[in-house]
Amino acid sequence: MTETRLRFPPSPTGYLHIGGARTALYNWLYAKKTGGKLILRIEDTDAERSTQESIQGILDGMKWLGIDWDEGPYFQTEFESEHEAMANKLLAEGKAYKCFCTKEELDIKREAAQKNKTTYGYDGTCRDLDASVVAEKEAAGLPFVIRFKVPAIDGEIGYDDKVLGRIKAQYSEIEDFVIVRSTGKPLYLLCNVVDDIRDRITHIIRGSDHMTNTIRQVLLYNALDAPVPVFAHMPLTLDTKKAKISKRKHGEIVAVQFYQEKGFIPWALSNFLVLLGWSPGNDTEFFSKEELIDTFSLERINKTNSIFNYQKGNAKFFTDPKAISFNEHYLRTMPIEEIAAMVKPFLEAEGLWDSSYDGDKKEWYTSTIDLIRDRFQMLSDFGDRGRAYFSDEFTVEQKPLKKNVLKHEGLKEWLPMLADRYEALEEFNLESAEQTARDLATELEIKPGVIINGMRTVVTGQLAGPSMFDILMAIGRERVVTRLRGVAKLYEIAV
RNA sequence: GUCCCCAUCGUCUAGUCAGGUCCAGGACACUGGGUUUUCAUCCCAGCAACGCCGGUUCGAAUCCGACUGGGGACGCCA
Missing domain, CATH: 1.10.10.350 (Arc Repressor Mutant, subunit A)
Structure with a gap:
């Protein structure tokens, strides 16, 4: 039995959001469960949107949640030459071709198709260009992209999804997709597969928004003579209007960092997040890390998208009520020493921390935290509503x-x-x-x-x-x- | 529009694969009560769902088919 190898490949175009965290969590859980490895790979090929700050944010977010990885972080940009080499290999083997159609030409065709209410897929203009014509255009300095040559076979291609079952598509419905930009930079679809092959990834757990990518990537695996990994597409997390949650649209409320600042207990958030799209099959809701690793399984991931029940402007619940209740539960039931330690940074932030709380007043500190924790919901409450216990300067409501x-x-x-x-x-x-x-x-x-x-x-x-x-x-x-x-x-x- | 996926309380979900034990269970939220000279915790109770139509069957939440609804993908983003 070969070792299971999973990966979490965020693109550093913003902070770690709860959807990404959930994906990371599932991968981490499965790696731990199977005694395998989790590889962290930063997919930073989109130079325009990638930032150093985001990379740090993602790393910090994962550390805070307690999701550790065994290899990496690797950076996709470091393997650019490998991606290019693979593209050239496909080209040389006749599994891909150079396409000289310009973006403008394609846009016109696409618009025309929309007018006629038909679908536009690349029409294959350059698919069977004569070698001499290609050479000529190249000599003339015309820019080109490289497209994958989808086999012209009748019938269908598919894969067995661990969550969704057999997913298939007709070859004829897949267009010749671009794998290398006209700038010579390979695109996600290719890079991702090349990296996963190199990293010997055995299981890919990702959002079901990748479902159609997967079909095309299976084509790539086949063309590259590599074994196709096991795929498991997890349901998406939607907002109350059933739109995909995103950083752009929802802002801080979907940022992991926001929950850290608000005073969430990391494991409470993780526990809540895991249950959005997965269940153990019984009534258990609270798990220790070990229990969850033990219980987790790909087969029990749901097919249905779940709604992150955040109501904007709700005075009573600043985020999903169930998430808050999970935090309250852990706040009340975790060993008091652990809670006390987690409260420390929040008191420090308010200037309420005294070094003696770690020394001769430790017992007092711990019992005081214990005394007031039942009424609080966030770690930040201790330095806020609990201020009077630690300072003479407090406001009377x-x-x-x-x-x-x-x-x-x-x-x-x-x-x-x-x-x-x-x-x-x-x-x-x-x-x-x-x-x-x-x-x-x-x-x-x-x-x-x-x-x-x-x-x-x-x-x-x-x-x-x-x-x-x-x-x-x-x-x-x-x-x-x-x-x-x-x-x-x-x-x-x-x- | 085309292709793909999905469909149980307001929300997260169990039950669906192997039809009867389900007039559908748990949790959150909500409502009421108990405990508490406060508030909360805690405990008890209540409210609340199988999208619709047809078929198969002695029997359907569960199997089949349409419909409806929702989501996703259709980039020289990842």
Whole structure:
């Protein structure tokens, strides 16, 4: 049994998007499952659109997602001479020919065909040009492209797709496609095949938008006397209007980097993405990497396109709700040490990180993260809604301010009173803090909730949060006392 | 327009290949309830789909055929 070899060949014309990430993921999963290799190949032959920045973005995106590769990155441009050599080989063997038709001529024919409502395929003007004519035109310096000579046979050619089944097409319906530009640069269809042959690729998993390319590439494999790899065309990811998702059209919402910045847990995104077009056949939705590698199979890839349920302008869900729920699930259930480590960069970005969180305050840091993680959905929430736990500079939100503080004029005195009692407490712990607050409420003949919720807002700036007395312990007596005494200024700002 | 592919809740999907166990299961979302002196987590319940028509069959989500709908490809892009 030969080793399985897969590849992920992005073109560096923009950041890594979730569709590409999903493709990479499937290839990676299958390589891991079969004990094979994943090759990363940057297809940068489109010099005009390729950028160094994109290359870095793709590499970073893959690393963040945890998709590692075994070989590469290779750069397609490094193999240009090989591509040219193969084109010349096809030419020499009579499997390809030079075509002198100009772009303008072809455009005219194409337009004419459209007027007559017929399809235009290359009409073969130069297909059987006499060698002397070719030599003459070349001598005259006429530019030419190289076209592949599709065998003039009746019948059909096809391949067995692991997802879609047998795919076939009539030879007569395939036009003689261009494999080398008039500039002498080989085109994708050829380069891709030549590279895959050289890299000994055994399985090609890619989007079903490549289906028609595959037919032509099978022709190329045959002409080059190379074995045809196994193809698996995965369904496309569409937007809610059923259009293919693209960087141009959808912008950052489809960029992997966006999810990184938003505070997604990489594996949560991967897990979600994998399930867009594949399922294990049972009700399992959450997988560890190992479990997923173990369960993944080409045969269970769906045929139906799936919709990435992102609703523009939805205030509650900034992206697909299910993706968010996956992130929440992992945020709540992953080992707290892992979460704590992932939160670090987000606190750093907000200037809230303290080196002691990695040292003697590590236990405090970890338990605080643990205390508040249930209510958050993104890693970024810790440095945002969770700010009050790490800094004295936090904003008090308007809604809770009105509801929990301003509504009760008395809190202006009550909270400082509570602060005094907390300060005087011999021992400031869960029980004593609660008892003190409740005693005060009883004395003042008010509901404990008034004190508690007022305190919550003053101490954390938030409407809701964990159990109040747990919060007190996390924030610490000193800070609590100061914040409670500062209640008066909240009435001032509000007016 | 031509060729190709696809078709189950709003969304992701199980079930289709080997027809009965499916008046269709799970998840997200949504609604209601329980827990919580907050909010969330968590738990329980509810809502919600086999595109249409015909055929085969004792029996069809499942097989066959049309129709309809959706998508993709038709570049000297990748």
